[in-house]
Amino acid sequence: MRILAFGAHPDDIEFQVGGILAKYANRGDEIYMAVATNGSIGSFRMSKDEISGVRRKEARKSADLLGAHLTWMGFEDEFLFDNEASRLKFIDTVRIARPDIILSHVPEGDYNPDHNAVGYLTFIARINASIKLIETDHPPTSKVPALFFYSTLAGADFIPEYYVDITETFEMKKKLFLCHESQQGDWCRDAFGVSYIEMLENESRLAATQAGTPGCSFAECLKLCKSWPAVAGAYKLLP
Numbered sequence: 001m002r003i004l005a006f007g008a009h010p011d012d013i014e015f016q017v018g019g020i021l022a023k024y025a026n027r028g029d030e031i032y033m034a035v036a037t038n039g040s041i042g043s044f045r046m047s048k049d050e051i052s053g054v055r056r057k058e059a060r061k062s063a064d065l066l067g068a069h070l071t072w073m074g075f076e077d078e079f080l081f082d083n084e085a086s087r088l089k090f091i092d093t094v095r096i097a098r099p100d101i102i103l104s105h106v107p108e109g110d111y112n113p114d115h116n117a118v119g120y121l122t123f124i125a126r127i128n129a130s131i132k133l134i135e136t137d138h139p140p141t142s143k144v145p146a147l148f149f150y151s152t153l154a155g156a157d158f159i160p161e162y163y164v165d166i167t168e169t170f171e172m173k174k175k176l177f178l179c180h181e182s183q184q185g186d187w188c189r190d191a192f193g194v195s196y197i198e199m200l201e202n203e204s205r206l207a208a209t210q211a212g213t214p215g216c217s218f219a220e221c222l223k224l225c226k227s228w229p230a231v232a233g234a235y236k237l238l239p
């Protein structure tokens with residue numbers, strides 16, 4: 001199977017679906033990680049160019065650890081908009097991956113505007129990638145993949161539909177996330193007084209508690225994009 005995960009910033013994918021992607025990787029599926037923005041505002045000490053260079057390397061390290069392809073889309077952090085250029089880039093990214101399933105942010109309701117923009121651009125791209133007369137560098141896809149939206153930060157204003165037990169891959173999820181070393185101290189702790197890794201653990205535990213499955217200590221949660229075509233039996237594509 002082929003899986004494409006979009007994230008607004010380097011580390012969003014690992015935070016929300018790192019465990020799911022590790023499960024896909026363990027069974028030999030082909031994984032594409034697409035990072036929309038360059039993470040250029042994620043520091044209080046470095047310049048924009050410096051921090052985005054660091055974050056690109058961190059994203060590469062995480063993708064390599066997972067055995068995934070990385071698409072660095074390079075939009076400016078906090079300034080991702082729905083326009084012709086961004087639509088074409090998202091469409092081309094779907095065409096490169098030719099996914100059976102896409103995982104992405106919700107199009108509205110998350111705390112960060114880039115997250116919501118990525119959700120909406122993904123929503124547009126999953127169908128438009130298959131349309132021949134919309135031209136990009138890669139040929140159109142032959143089918144419309146299932147699209148699942150992953151949780152918002154802290155699960156705020158997000159009602160999950162599906163839970164994936166990630167107990168077996170939780171350690172790997174943490175390793176992938178910790179590849180984004182620059183965000184652990186300088187950014188979250190110093191700027192917002194938040195331990196990002198503690199949040200990740202708490203949210204994975206909460207999802208497991210909600211799932212209520214015996215033996216499930218950690219989980220990640222999703223909801224299906226139900227716009228036409230919803231793709232019948234899409235939940236069977238989850239690991």
Ligand SMILES: [Zn+2]
Pocket residue numbers: 008009012112115
């Ligand atoms: Zn983000």
